[in-house]
Amino acid sequence: MARAAMGTWMDPMRAVYQRLLEAYGPQAWWPAETPFEVIVGALLMQQTAWRNVEAAIRNLKAAGLFDPATIAAAHIPILRKHVRVAGLFRTKPARLKAFCRHLLERAGGDLATYFDRPVDEIRADLLAQDGVGPETADSILLYAGGHPVFVVDAYTVRIGRRIGWFHTDAYETVQRRFEAHVPRDLAVYREYHALLVVHAKTVCRPTPRCDECPVRTRCAFGxxxxxGRARTIK
Ligand code: SF4
Structure with a gap:
């Protein structure tokens, strides 16, 4: 699906996408069973490892605390007990509860209703929530809401700057660049972000392993x- 949607589009960003897909295979992101689980994961992900987020989600599920209404009604100390493993225990439980209240107020807790609105309107709502920045908002839109917006993170910036696609880390600028070059297809946008993450974690690391890189021929840094003339871009 993600591959077919690229069609005949000829662009350096397409070529890199296809090479990464061939090299790493489909990543099947986001690792969640439901859109609500995507949201909870995105809210808890800040400054912690993914395994800790998974542990917090498991705790919430085991305690019967895994829907917007239940979390919105839960006392903070109870939430804290279950999500503590994900760190920032003073802020994350309160953010999670406030976000669920927002879902109830805006759409009665029904995510299909919540996401069945213009993207700009949903994005503005998301960005107005405590602890939700552009990356979290766009991750929620893309993986929970099914809206094709390109998610930018530090890995996207690192790889794109090294390849030579842009020379900035400004979120909107980088996002616009991708969205101008990559056809707006949900499966492709989901897959591309996941592939950039796996590439940054395995090969295009802070100290890159360019000799092993599947896109080296397309990379200015490589x-x-x-x-022998490269200065590392972190
Ligand atoms: S060639 Fe090196 S710097 Fe360029 S994308 Fe590959 S690993 Fe990263």
């Missing part, structure tokens, strides 16, 4: 490095 080519400079081969000629």
């Amino acid at each position: 080519r400079r490095r081969r000629r």
